[in-house]
Amino acid sequence: MRLYLVRHGRTPSNVARLLDTAIPGAELDPTGHEQARTLVERLDGHTVDAVYASDLIRTQQTLAPFAEQRGLEPTILGGLREIQAGEDEMASSWGRYVGSLKAWGEGDLAASVPGGEDAHAFYERFDDAIAQIAAAGHEAALLVSHGAALRMWIAARVQGIDLAEVVGRRLGNTTVVTLDGDPEQGWTFVAWDEIEEPDEWPASPTPEPELVELTRAEASAAAPGWRYLLGRLHLTTDWADFGEAASFVAAVAELAGALDHHPEVDLRGNRVHLAVGTHEVAAVTSRDVTLANRVSVLVHERGGHPVPTALTEVEIAIDTMDAAAILPFWKAVLDYAEDGDDALIDPQRIGPPVWFQQLHEPRDVRNRIHLDVTVAHDVAERRIAAALASGGRLVSDANAPAFTVLADADGNEACVCTWQGRD
Numbered sequence: 001m002r003l004y005l006v007r008h009g010r011t012p013s014n015v016a017r018l019l020d021t022a023i024p025g026a027e028l029d030p031t032g033h034e035q036a037r038t039l040v041e042r043l044d045g046h047t048v049d050a051v052y053a054s055d056l057i058r059t060q061q062t063l064a065p066f067a068e069q070r071g072l073e074p075t076i077l078g079g080l081r082e083i084q085a086g087e088d089e090m091a092s093s094w095g096r097y098v099g100s101l102k103a104w105g106e107g108d109l110a111a112s113v114p115g116g117e118d119a120h121a122f123y124e125r126f127d128d129a130i131a132q133i134a135a136a137g138h139e140a141a142l143l144v145s146h147g148a149a150l151r152m153w154i155a156a157r158v159q160g161i162d163l164a165e166v167v168g169r170r171l172g173n174t175t176v177v178t179l180d181g182d183p184e185q186g187w188t189f190v191a192w193d194e195i196e197e198p199d200e201w202p203a204s205p206t207p208e209p210e211l212v213e214l215t216r217a218e219a220s221a222a223a224p225g226w227r228y229l230l231g232r233l234h235l236t237t238d239w240a241d242f243g244e245a246a247s248f249v250a251a252v253a254e255l256a257g258a259l260d261h262h263p264e265v266d267l268r269g270n271r272v273h274l275a276v277g278t279h280e281v282a283a284v285t286s287r288d289v290t291l292a293n294r295v296s297v298l299v300h301e302r303g304g305h306p307v308p309t310a311l312t313e314v315e316i317a318i319d320t321m322d323a324a325a326i327l328p329f330w331k332a333v334l335d336y337a338e339d340g341d342d343a344l345i346d347p348q349r350i351g352p353p354v355w356f357q358q359l360h361e362p363r364d365v366r367n368r369i370h371l372d373v374t375v376a377h378d379v380a381e382r383r384i385a386a387a388l389a390s391g392g393r394l395v396s397d398a399n400a401p402a403f404t405v406l407a408d409a410d411g412n413e414a415c416v417c418t419w420q421g422r423d
Contacts, residue, residue: 002140003133003187004048005150005177008062009035012221014173016214016286018293019091021082021146025056029221035174036062040069042176042193043142048072052133052143054080059144062174066142079129082146083122086115090293092212092286101152119152126153127183134182147171160189212286216419219284220377223292225299225306227376228419229313230353232264232277233284233292234376236311237304239270244302248272251298261291264349271310308376314352315372317415323356330354370413377401377418384416 009032013020020026028036043066051067053059055078067074085097096113103111109119126149133141155166158179169192171177181187220228226235239245249267252274256263266273274295276288299306320326323342330336336344336354343355355372375383380401387406388394395405395413402421407413 001134001138001180001182002047002190003130003179003181004043004046004140004142005154005179006039006062006142006144007147007150007171007173007175008056008058008144009033010173011058012218013090015218016222016289017092017094017212018222018286018289019085019088019094019097021085022089023055023081025058025082026221026224027057028061029218032058032173033061037065039066039174039176047140048142049138050075050133050136050141052077052080052129052141054078054082054145056081056146059146063142063144077129077132077143079125079127079132080143080145080149083148083152084116086113086117088113088116089297090290092290097148101148104152105155122149122152123156127157130157131183150177154189158187158189161192213278213281213283214285214289215423217423219289220419222286222289223296225296225308226292227308227311227378228284229311229374229376230315231282231284232275233288234273234275234311234313235292235295235299236271236273236307237299238307239272239302239304241270244304245270245272248298248302248304251302252295255294255298256291259287259291259294261287263291263295271307272304273310309379309382311376311379313374315374316352316354317357317370317372318354319357319359319368319370321359321362323358327356370415372403372415372417374417377420380404380416380418387414387416 009028011020011026011032012029013026015029039062048070051063051070051072052075053063055076059080060074060076063074083101085091088097097116100111100113100116104119112118133143151166151171154161154177176193178190178193179187180190214222216228219233223233226233228234237248239248245267249265249272252263252265261276264275276291277283278285278288318326318330327338327342327344331338331344334344334346334351334354336351337347339345339353342358343353345353373383384404384406391409392406395407397404399421401418403415403417405413405415
């Protein structure tokens with residue numbers, strides 16, 4: 001039979017270079033969905049009788065356009081999932097994970113990341129999945145799986161291509177590898193469809209995590225459950241009582257210490273608010289995403305309840321013709337620190353930031369000070385509706401969803417802001 005092996009489309013975890021191996025895993029990002037659609041054209045004219053995907057959502061989303069176009073019902077096989085990363089799940093450091101896979105190639109089949117799987121476990125379940133596909137009697141089948149799983153299985157089970165070539169070839173998102181054969185007679189390499197897509201496989205140098213700055217959209221998508229507000233990822237959780245909340249904070253401190261990270265933590269009653277960002281570059285990086293996703297695991301394990309609607313960041317905006325002339329006054333009276341040329345921040349991260357909006361001409365009729373109220377992107381519409389229902393009026397939504405200008409009955413203005421529409 002002919003067997004097409006396809007790697008899934010791109011996800012936010014690929015962009016952030018995170019070890020995303022557990023169920024259900026990240027969904028495809030917009031680029032990943034577009035890559036999935038290209039499979040329809042790229043495989044046009046190729047006979048495919050059946051289609052299979054792993055139990056991670058990204059493989060099923062990758063398969064969906066092709067399966068729909070061919071009128072085929074996908075079969076989900078857990079054996080096709082990615083090689084499990086164990087303790088390094090959602091980590092941005094690939095060292096131990098890649099080290100164990102290299103050890104497999106050198107004959108140490110018992111090597112694994114603590115809590116992950118060794119070669120014996122991986123090959124047993126992946127071989128089993130392939131055997132199920134072959135036993136169904138198809139002339140040709142297509143499966144969507146994962147980078148490390150495909151590389152290691154091809155290197156160990158396919159004739160005509162060795163480990164060095166497998167590692168050296170580009171296995172970008174939606175790359176297609178074609179084989180002929182069956183489990184009894186063996187599999188023979190036919191073709192490797194190399195596409196022009198960066199490959200996160202760390203055979204090539206991996207950037208230091210703290211240098212990988214994420215866009216607003218990438219940061220928002222890379223840490224499910226967290227919300228991006230004002231350059232940081234935020235998570236608010238509720239707990240049964242103060243003791244459980246404090247215990248969770250202690251667990252976060254231990255985890256953050258192991259990662260050499262210093263998140264902002266606010267504990268009040270049974271509610272905990274966390275914020276992460278890389279201060280050195282004033283942005284969210286893959287280092288922050290690693291901590292965020294590991295904290296999410298702690299929340300789930302300990303029974304916490306995320307409360308995204310509780311997130312609000314307030315900024316005070318002062319309209320001015322000359323920021324340099326008035327910034328020193330506000331710096332002194334608030335005892336704040338400068339944050340660039342046009343903003344001030346509370347060194348204790350308690351008071352709201354103040355920023356100075358440059359005017360091109362004087363505005364005598366408009367208030368010189370207004371509030372910027374930044375909320376989670378999926379809360380903004382509700383917040384705006386609540387303000388309008390409470391006697392407010394819409395001044396302008398020309399820049400929505402980045403910001404929507406509202407005013408009270410006296411004309412005092414507030415902007416409801418999100419990260420969207422700014423990249």
